[in-house]
Amino acid sequence: MRPSFRTLVCSLCLGAIAVARLSEEFNEELHLRPLRDGKLAARFSFSTLLKGATPRHPETLGVEDDSQLYTLLPLALGQILREYAVTELHLTLNAGNWNYDRWGYPDEPGVGTGAELWAWMGEGGVVTVDSRWLGLRNALAGLFCASLGSLDEQRTTSPVLTFQPEGALPNGTASHQLRHATLPSEHVCTENLTPFLKLLPCKSLSGIASLLNPHRLFDADWHGLGVHVRYLEDAGVEVRLAFQAVLDPVRAVSDGRRDWSLSAIFDRRIERACPVARSSVIRVRLPQNETYAIIPSPSTMDSTYATYVMSEVNNPPDVAIRWVEETTFQYPPTIEPQTHISVHRTLNGASQHTGQLALTVTNNHDIQLQAGYLETMPWLLQFYLHTLHAQIDGASRDDLVKVISYTPPLPHVQPALLQAVLTLPPKSTLRLTMDVVKPFLAYTEHPPDAQRGWDLPPAVFVPFSSQDGSQTDSDPQQRAILSDVRSMRMYTPVLLVDLATPDFSMPYNVIIMSCTLIALIFGMVFNLLTRKFVVVRVAEKSS
Template sequence: MKAGCCWRSSLIFALHLVVTAAAASHEVFDEDLSLRPLRDGKLMANFQFTTHLKGSSPRDPQALSDDDNAQHYTVFPLALGQLLREYAVTELHLSLNAGRWDYDAWGYPEESGVGTGGELWAWMGESTTSSLDRRWSGLRNGLGGLFCASLGHLDEQRTTSPYLTFQPEGALPNFTYPHQLRHAILASQHVCTENLTPFLKLLPCKSSSGIATLLNPHKLFDADWHGLSVHVRYIEEIGVELRLTFQGVFDPVRYSHDARRDWSLHSLFDRTIERACPVARRSKVRVELPGDPSPYSITPDPTTVANGIATYEVDAKIEALDVALRWPEEEHFVYPKSSEVPPLADISVHRTLKGVNQANAQFALSVRNNLPVEVRTGYLETMPWHLQFYLHTLEARVDGVLRDDLVSVLAYTPPEPHGRPALLQAALTLPAHATLVLTMDVAKAFLRYTEHQPDAQRGWDLPPAVLAPFAFGNGSALRPGSGRSTRVYTPALLVDLATPDFSMPYNVIIMSCTLIALIFGSVFNQLTRRFVVVRLDRASATPDPKADAGVAESPRDEGRDR
């Protein structure tokens, strides 16, 4: 009887292993680290963790009233999967960035979403059972709680639907009703350690093994630019794809005591890859070899070298990996002069807001085409209702000459005070090696005193503008071979609105409290205190301590003395 019980237990355990292995075969996890030296001595690092749910598809929003099918995840993060199923999200993109990406000096990033602050956009199918705006509200609040970010502030005052610029990067299933886009950006939201911790919890190996071991917050948030992002899309041939990325631009010259650009994994992250993640199907470290003529050395020897990329395979056989790139003949790094080197980006964008008062200003956008051919680009401006465009004053000039033929496909949605923001979309034609300057008058709104931020004197952060080069050909600007769009973000702006003197209420409160205290104290003393005459006996040799202290005796004590 005892042997039979053990046999049944062994059989159940074996079946459990088979079921677990079968479930895991439908989930594939890959991790990659790309390291790219930049010409200004900095280093671009891109961590990418990809999970595929094979054979899976997004939930039909029309079936939200019915019970959802049970989801058994082995590698895919359950917390994120529940949000996607609860609100029937087909495609999701979230990015949290800190700093300013320099396109001219660093080129285009691996992940396009490098706008300053927090950005969230999603494609969701419409439904008659639950409104899309209600699901959008639940999604942003759920993501805000998951990543400890202020995504709940991405309310109706910051939400738009810019279809021309943000095209789906995956496939959209044929549901009963069409899909809709929701996009919002919060320039004042930055990334910090409290966002990285829940980000690491979504990984199957967390930060205990694999490439994620290098995600040291003390080093990551010391970078010149850093940001994390979450991307979910549906691929018909594969299923649902989840891509978690972290990008950072590090400065080895600043870390070095002798102004050298030599770097290693340990010098950058204060850690090395000790062991591989056991559930990763593929784990690779890619290093783009320098193209400058200076001799360099890379250690240890890479697994493969192809097309100027040195690849290291991180598997169970490896003991500890510490990739190092050095320039032995270089005494110290010499920064290149920006005037002598061409910009790495196809277009250079600058945006300003000029004005001498707190009621009106002039908005200017300068776009420089660095290519020898004409370029068409999509332009998106999402402006809070605090700033109102005067669209009839829009002018386009090239080298000071007015050009009316360079702005087309103009779409403008005016703002609603205390409601939705303004949405401006247009197609711009950029002549070869020329600078297009757009100018427009704007009006600054007068806010209620309850609508001002706690740091009202600092001003309001305006979200960055977005340009999609080579757009409107197939609806979006796609990076060749990646299926991901290429977008250019301008830096955020700071606008100074009419702000009341919040120190006056404080002064009035202090003065009122002082007067009340004086008046009330005087009246209270007159009503409650008794003043009596204290007679001192001068013949007494010992002074009365109560009399010296100026304390009057009560009539009861006087009677006792007599």
């Protein structure tokens, strides 16, 4: 019996899909970490690897690109990467302030408040890097329904010392340029989560992504999403979508306990696994020095993690942790800092023209550390670099600050860029102060909510090495600490600056008064010109 034409077509299509799936690999993971203040940190990670793929070379932008056919990798995002020849891309949208002292380092380092976008793009070709950067942010703005188009040249910098590539760059960094921009007033909401879920192969219909309930996620103490693209040499192009949230199980229940389960904190359950996922894993970090019970029994378990492999269970489990000896959770009055350094930044001064930027950096360890310090400040706040001073316990220690580079701002053109290396002695607090000036703006340059003020982007810190390299090599404890913090970035909270603002109520008062007077005058003049006044005699009534 000869096969029909429809059977042949279906066989060819299934074969093509099978071949495409061999070149693409999708993995998903949910990482849960109980925190010391009773909260729960959740990180969703969805990674797609396009095996054997390489970033598009910018010199090929002048010719038509090959057709892009993907099975698992999101086509909408892949077309943007090919259109603008992007080698590495990182986009984050976060709401709230990450509390490093209480929650420690996040699973995803990009936790700065608002929107942050940075990309490495190759040089060469007929289209410049700045033109491609403009098209990239506009395309991502339309894809994720975010105001990324506002990341213009007035917010764009190239802090190469802080934002090193996380993947491989063809021909190294010499042939690539970095573009970085932040928008602290942008927040994440459901209109960003919806296109985020559409990029997943199973959407939110199955797999771990089915737990992404916006009603619970956006009620968290902190939440944010990220899109990360990097090139892995000898492997391919990896696209990773991530969502993080800090949930409060104590607030979600009425008995005051911190017990939690997937169905309780997300108000959803995993009904079925994602059929195209190569691996689907739920990993729970186990509490230390506490009595607890975890249910059901995990696939594997050690002293640190309990791992549930979805392919090894018949029904997706409703993972839960119970503190059996705890009746009511008592919030700890104090918590030791969970990070190697603690950073606090303030903007002092009541004047609307001048102020002072103050920064305190505390080294929580018994060894000397160094940290990279980055400030990308819009031209709305201008530094007086000669007033930069460092103090420890009231004594001047300007030798602990090594200014690497400083680019002054240009009004309406570019922001200020300050990159420095700070040396932090053991168990000490370094205080930096620097005078700033606030310029006067035209009334057309103020935002609609001018009385609220302007949001300033967070500062970024990167602990990376010790001052005494020989001592570090000889001390195993120092090597362990420095290897742990070398790749971490820390973001300070955003600042709110109050600029000199005109009284916007006066124009409205003038407009209302002027319109009233014009209406009265026009009415009287119009009546005099158009009306005809006559004397009307009324006859007396006969008796």
